[in-house]
Amino acid sequence: MGDIRPEPGPVDTGQPAKPRPRSIRLIWAIGWAGAAIIISLGSAGIVGGMSRSPGDGSRPELTWAADLAVRPGLIAASTDLTRLSGEVDQLGQFGRDAIAALINRDTVRLNATISNGNSLVGTIASDTAAIRLKLGTLPGMATGDETSIGADLRRRYDAITVALATTADLRSSWLDFTSGSPVATALTKDLADHDTFAGQAVQLGSAAQYGRALTALAQAQAALASAASRRDALANTVDVTILTTWIDRNEAFDTAATALYRLLKASPRKVTPAIRTAFANLSLAKQNLPPDTRGLVVILGDLARGGLNQAVIAIEDAKGNLANAVALIAGTGPPPGP
Numbered sequence: 001m002g003d004i005r006p007e008p009g010p011v012d013t014g015q016p017a018k019p020r021p022r023s024i025r026l027i028w029a030i031g032w033a034g035a036a037i038i039i040s041l042g043s044a045g046i047v048g049g050m051s052r053s054p055g056d057g058s059r060p061e062l063t064w065a066a067d068l069a070v071r072p073g074l075i076a077a078s079t080d081l082t083r084l085s086g087e088v089d090q091l092g093q094f095g096r097d098a099i100a101a102l103i104n105r106d107t108v109r110l111n112a113t114i115s116n117g118n119s120l121v122g123t124i125a126s127d128t129a130a131i132r133l134k135l136g137t138l139p140g141m142a143t144g145d146e147t148s149i150g151a152d153l154r155r156r157y158d159a160i161t162v163a164l165a166t167t168a169d170l171r172s173s174w175l176d177f178t179s180g181s182p183v184a185t186a187l188t189k190d191l192a193d194h195d196t197f198a199g200q201a202v203q204l205g206s207a208a209q210y211g212r213a214l215t216a217l218a219q220a221q222a223a224l225a226s227a228a229s230r231r232d233a234l235a236n237t238v239d240v241t242i243l244t245t246w247i248d249r250n251e252a253f254d255t256a257a258t259a260l261y262r263l264l265k266a267s268p269r270k271v272t273p274a275i276r277t278a279f280a281n282l283s284l285a286k287q288n289l290p291p292d293t294r295g296l297v298v299i300l301g302d303l304a305r306g307g308l309n310q311a312v313i314a315i316e317d318a319k320g321n322l323a324n325a326v327a328l329i330a331g332t333g334p335p336p337g338p
Helices: 022-051 060-103 107-136 151-168 170-206 210-234 241-266 273-287 294-304 307-330
Strands: none
Touching: 060 107, 060 151, 060 170, 060 307, 107 151, 107 170, 151 170, 151 307, 170 210, 170 241, 170 307, 210 241, 241 273
């Protein structure tokens, strides 16, 4: 093998090393600064990537231009939704007024309220369609591409579409009530008419006008028979137990009063045993009458808890969805930079 000798190392002369020229130091400084910038940019990219939710798929740097174009339209929709919310709130008031009118047997107010509600649901439907049309023209919304705009704006847009879907359904809910309300409305009128005619009959009988009293009783009995027929039509949808009791007891009173007034008309000056019996039967029937109208309020309350209550519930749901959409839009600030 050859002779392997170690390479000579630096010789320590005992003198200090010469400093590097300034140009070399400047090159080193620039190099280190560049490396620091590259490292910081790389770290920022990693942090930015980690800051996004793994499942939201948000790429704001890609959707920035579309977000900028869509955002003003969503903000403008807030005004339209606020107006629509006011209309829905008014419809809710009409619903509550209709329930009160139904319970109070105020058929004039009930019919007027239903008419006003019918007009308002038409306005709500047309305004809902107009807002949908405006939203459909926003860039990227009608394409069906979920990634065309940012996830935040997409969430606001989806909240608006949910709210508009519920307002569009209000027409159906309200008309469902109004289509069934004629039976309830007619029933309240029948009961009110019966009370009016029966009261007139009692007054005429007390004044010994038995012929006119019998005429009024015939009208009362016709109204009660009509109420019974409508009761049968409602039996499949509501509990008519109290209503049946009410009708039966008033029918018993009408029958007893008719029997008495016929006897009195035939024998106006002489009280016969038959008249005494008929008078006793009328007194008993009168005692069995409901003492006040609380039972009737329960009856009409059962009727009101049908389609009208469902309409009011649908209205409240629509109000909540509209409020949620408006609140989300209110949080739409300026778009971040690309």
